[in-house]
Amino acid sequence: MLKKIDAACHLGYDPLHEVGVDRPRLTETLDRNEVEKAVLLPMGEGYIHRFREQNRELDRIVSKSQRFLYFCTVNPWFGESARKELEESFTLRSAAGVAFDTARQGLYIDSPMIDPFIEIAARHEKPVYFFTGIPVFALPLNLANLARRFPEVTFIMGAMGVSDYWGDIIPSFRLCGNLYLETSVNTNVPAVLESFVDEFGDEKILFGTNFPFTDYVMECEKIEKAGISENSMERIFFRNSCELLRLDP
Numbered sequence: 001m002l003k004k005i006d007a008a009c010h011l012g013y014d015p016l017h018e019v020g021v022d023r024p025r026l027t028e029t030l031d032r033n034e035v036e037k038a039v040l041l042p043m044g045e046g047y048i049h050r051f052r053e054q055n056r057e058l059d060r061i062v063s064k065s066q067r068f069l070y071f072c073t074v075n076p077w078f079g080e081s082a083r084k085e086l087e088e089s090f091t092l093r094s095a096a097g098v099a100f101d102t103a104r105q106g107l108y109i110d111s112p113m114i115d116p117f118i119e120i121a122a123r124h125e126k127p128v129y130f131f132t133g134i135p136v137f138a139l140p141l142n143l144a145n146l147a148r149r150f151p152e153v154t155f156i157m158g159a160m161g162v163s164d165y166w167g168d169i170i171p172s173f174r175l176c177g178n179l180y181l182e183t184s185v186n187t188n189v190p191a192v193l194e195s196f197v198d199e200f201g202d203e204k205i206l207f208g209t210n211f212p213f214t215d216y217v218m219e220c221e222k223i224e225k226a227g228i229s230e231n232s233m234e235r236i237f238f239r240n241s242c243e244l245l246r247l248d249p
Contacts, residue, residue, distance in 0.1 A: 002234055004220075005241035006030070006038040008129070008158060008182050008208030011061065012054075014044030021212035023061075029216050030067070036238075037247065039096065039208075041129065042073040047101045051075055052085055059093040069245060071099040071129055076113045077106070083116055090124040096245055097127040099158070103134035109142040110149075118150050127154040127244060129182070133162025140165055144172035147179055154244065155179050159210060160186035173200055180244065183236070184210035184219060193226035202232040206241050
């Protein structure tokens with residue numbers, strides 16, 4: 001089995017979807033699937049009004065285990081206090097990037113309200129993750145539009161536009177060269193990945209699961225069944241995340 005880094009998973013509980021996972025179950029799941037490291041993303045109310053508390057909780061978890069990294073979040077509607085929180089997440093704490101779920105937060109991915117937060121990420125050379133595929137606020141082409149405004153920033157297209165917007169993936173990547181594709185949630189991965197690799201190569205694809213909202217085994221198998229080479233699978237499962245997050249392989 002190939003070594004893996006999960007570029008998008010969660011720890012905790014989302015009361016809106018009534019889905020959660022505790023530390024022992026997450027650890028057991030990672031062990032069973034030979035996942036060496038995992039990037040913890042915010043969850044549920046953390047994207048809305050509890051971002052400060054959740055950022056500190058994720059930072060506490062990461063400080064006690066080298067197996068985890070985390071992406072912080074802030075809600076742009078909180079203005080200056082959110083900008084301060086993001087700065088502190090990069091300077092006083094150990095956030096490896098920042099994540100947004102604009103469908104939950106109630107603004108478009110390419111809204112001008114996002115720009116000050118992308119500028120902060122740019123100064124700190126941190127990647128920016130967006131959950132995509134939820135109309136009308138979180139669509140792949142909106143992310144491409146934002147990425148074109150900030151060519152110096154690395155953006156991650158989380159969840160591959162989910163299943164309804166997989167047809168926008170390749171057009172989005174044709175518009176800009178600073179996007180990465182994260183493979184979770186979208187059930188069309190086997191249909192998309194081979195043609196994506198043929199056109200863009202395999203260096204900009206990250207294995208992610210969005211567990212516990214998904215089935216972990218299925219998230220692995222849909223890459224394994226995508227008709228790509230063993231070397232490409234090794235890059236997607238492991239090496240690309242190492243390079244993006246500056247981890248020793």
